[in-house]
Amino acid sequence: MQKYKSQGKKGFFDEELSMELLSEIGNPIEAISKVLDFEMFRATLEGKLLNTKKKNNAGARPYDVIMMFKIMILQRYCGLSDKQIEYQIIDRTSFKKFLGLESGDKVPNKKTVWAFREHLTKVGLVEELFEQFRKFLESRGLIFNEGQLIDASFTECKNQDRSWR
Numbered sequence: 001m002q003k004y005k006s007q008g009k010k011g012f013f014d015e016e017l018s019m020e021l022l023s024e025i026g027n028p029i030e031a032i033s034k035v036l037d038f039e040m041f042r043a044t045l046e047g048k049l050l051n052t053k054k055k056n057n058a059g060a061r062p063y064d065v066i067m068m069f070k071i072m073i074l075q076r077y078c079g080l081s082d083k084q085i086e087y088q089i090i091d092r093t094s095f096k097k098f099l100g101l102e103s104g105d106k107v108p109n110k111k112t113v114w115a116f117r118e119h120l121t122k123v124g125l126v127e128e129l130f131e132q133f134r135k136f137l138e139s140r141g142l143i144f145n146e147g148q149l150i151d152a153s154f155t156e157c158k159n160q161d162r163s164w165r
Helices: 014-025 028-035 038-049 065-078 082-091 093-099 110-122 126-139
Strands: none
Touching (some): 014 093, 028 065, 038 065, 038 126, 065 082, 065 110, 065 126, 082 093, 110 126
């Protein structure tokens, strides 16, 4: 009788080992987190999006604006719809880690993602934030390719001729 590797038995360190393997293979969204402190966007996001004139604290508390902006980055980078980003966040450990979520945390649904993007658009911040994001990555020698989830999306820009821009 043929013996196979065991399946379905989660070990104590399996999740940690999986994340280490993703890092070794080259996790592009992890590369972003290593070079960019997203807190640099907090003042702009909170200043333009949060209602500071509320009369009371009734109603649901909003999701963190940094996490929501990171969701927009994932959407643009991976070419995902609102429905698909919700699914991928629930399904993918690397997305959860990038967003600072644990397995049991509540994930923003597609309507929440849509509403956040619409609010950013209404106050004129979408392109400004993405331009700031792109410029910061370029200053660190990284290229952000929209709509592509391939290893080459984040490559070092050593000796690259930039005259084509």
